[in-house]
Amino acid sequence: MSALILWQLNTWILCWMNHYKLQQVLCVVPTFKFHRVLLAASSDYFRAMFTSGMKESQQLCVNLPFLEASELEALISCTYSGSIQLNWGCVFEISCTALQLQFQHILSMCLSFLEKEMNAHSCLDVASFAEAYGMQELLETANKFVLRHFQNVATTPKFQDLPANKLRKYLKSNSLLVTSELVVFKAVAVWIEACPSKRLRFAKELMKSIFFPLMTDNEFKEVKTAKLWTQCNTKRLYQTILEDFHSYYIAPRTLCRVYQPKDSLVLVGGDQISADLSRQNPSRELWFGNSLKSYIGLVKNVEWRLLTEMPNPPRLSHDVAVLAEKLYVVGGQDYSGRLNVLKSVYRYDPIQNSWERLADLQEKRCNFSIVVFEGMLYAIGGDSDPETNLKSVESYCMNTDSWSFARPLDMTLSCHAATVLDGKIFISGGYHQRYRCLTSMFTYHPERGTIYLADMRQPRAYHCMETLHGHLYVAGGITLDEDKTSIDQLTCEVYDPVTDTWSAFTNLPIPHVGAASVVLEGMFYVLGGYFKDNYRETRLVHRYDPMLQFWENMGVMPGPNTDIRACLIHLPNHLRKCQNI
Incomplete structure (x- = not known):
């Protein structure tokens, strides 16, 4: 009987077999009675045993002395029920048995558990298991977890059992995420002190991985x-x-x-302010942050590299999104003697390092927001020309390469911010009509429409909003003074969707109007923009740490600063290893 027939048989007789599980039919294994056909359908090992003319195919009783009864019982139960109870006390043993007996479906469930439930106390065990059985993808996942949670991992008993060569490899990795060099020193000291008689000889070499000059006096x-x-x-x-x-x-x-993050921060397009509009020249450049660098004291910056250039025309006031590991650049404005609003859309494939022209938007739009929602792109509101706000919303389908109108907004809206949290599209602030700056916050659904939430504390437009730790963080942009004049907005606020309330967090050190933003490694980045009061460019990058509750300077922008957009995308290694620009 072929494998296909066996699996089809498994589908319709599963309930019947579960009822008769304890009857002595077909094959008997130690302390268990089992249906041979289902065993063969579930395991390549037993399929070969029962269908390849081996002597076991004729035996009523098959001895399996190399297996633990409890592990086999768990596999048998899962084969009948389709589910398995896993915990850290049994998952490695069951994984080994599933691998040995080639229960592929059960092995997949075990590996999924190891990845999703990994924590500081188990990640080193997962790494050792994956290395022992040649599971490269799981090993990479476990090692990345260790590096990104190094401070917590270093306090666990398992850390003290690390072999010297593995500790050395972690310390030298550019993916090691630590708040200070003191964290690295304490980890090395704890490891040595766990067995000083054998480990003091490694001290000198390991200390070379610590940048002591970067420490403060304290x-x-x-x-x-x-x-x-x-x-x-x-x-x-x-x-x-x-x-x-x-x-x-x-x-x-x-x-x-x-420190090299897993995903790269990519900047797309943008402009540089010029008093002479005839010299205004939007950018086609895409820059990416290849690594983050911490220098002496509090000095930090982003190491920027030039990624590629987008096809003509260059653009500003556009928006970007990442869907299925590809970058979409949508709408915006270009400048050729005057500002022109665009409806063109391009897609960048980082694997192929190539661009593709896609179907145009239904309406040309700039100063809008784009989000990824339920596997589609949604372009929300914006301006169709310098005088006209839009209330329309368009959705893009990858399968048909087409844009279609979704349910419109309740009002015209531009220069707002939008993001997705817990399966809902949240939209804050912006302009209604030409000069009315809003305090509104609402959710939008393409079929069900709008639900209004608690207002922000102040009106805001040209601002940033990002999802972080289950909250929505809002920063930058402009607001209105008592005379209804637009001024720079330095105050920042965070929205709690559970309580539908806003609260303030640390003010920005300088204005960021029309800036880009992302959340990278649990930090809120605000990049570039300008000062409203004198139209001077903001060339700096600021990063907010919600744990320490302060903004830190992360260096300067690599090129254009205003009306620029940013996103996170995973870039292949060959692009990240190119020469610095």
Whole structure:
């Protein structure tokens, strides 16, 4: 009987077999009675045993002395019921047995559990398991978890059992995410102190992975008082570290901790402010942040590299989205003697490093928002020309390469912000008609329409809004003063969808009007823009840390600053290894 026939048989007789599970029919395994046909349909191992002329195919009883009864019982139960109860006490053993007996479906469930339920206490075990069984994808996932949660992982008992070569590899990785060099030192010290007689010989090499000059004086005081230096033969090493720490007075600007995020922050298009409009020149450039660098003290920046250029025309006041690992650039404006509103759409494939022209929007639009919702793109509101706001919404279907109108908004709207949280599209602020700046917040559904929520504390337009830790963070843009004059908006606020309330968080240090924004590694980035009061460009990148509750300077923009857009996308390694620009 072929594999296809067996699986089809499995579908319609499953309930019948479950009823007769305890009857002695066909094959008997140690302490279990089982239907041979279902066993063969579920396992390549048993399919070969029962259908390839092996002696077991004729036996009423098959001995499996290499299996634990509890593990086999779990596999049998899952084969009949289609579900399996997994926990950290049994998942590795069941995974091993499923792999050994080639229960592919059960193995897939085990691997899914390992990935989704991984935590600081289990990630090192997952990595060891994946390495032992050659599961490269799972190993990569586990290693990335260790690197991104290093501070918490380093406090677990399993961390103290790491082999020296694995610890060395983690410390040298550009994906190691730490808040300070003191975190790295404490981890190394704990590891050495767990078995000093065998591990002190690795101390000098491991300490080379720590950038002591990047520590503050208070941080280095903790290094100085570490229990590690009470061990014999460590005084000379401490003296070397002390000299290294003091070298910050003469340390080169290139000394830094480099961290490479999994996803790349990509900047698309934009403009640079010029008093002479005839010289206005929107950009075709796409820049990406290849890594984040931490220098001495609080100095940090983004290492920018040029990714590619989009097809003509160059554009500003557009919007971008990522769907199915491809970047969409939609609408906006170009400038050829005057501003022209666009309806053209392009898609960038980072794997092929190529562009594709897609179907045009139904309406030309700029100063709008685009979101990914239920597998489709939604272009919301905007301006069709400098005098006309839109209330229309369009959806894009990848399968048909077509735009179609969805349910319109309740009002015309432009220069607003939109994002998706918990399966809902949230829209904040913006302009209604030409000069009316709004405080509104509402959800929009393409079929059910609009539900209004609590208003923001102040009117706001040309601002940023991002989803972070189940809340909506709003920053930048412009607001209105008592005379209804547009001014820079420095105050920031966060929306809690559970309580339908707004609360303030730390003000921006400088204005960011018409800026780009993303959330990267749990941080809220606001990039570029301009000052409303004097139309001076904001060349800086600021990042908000919700844990520390402050904005930090992340360096300067690589090219255009205003009416620019940003997104996160996973870039292939060959693009990230190119030469710095």
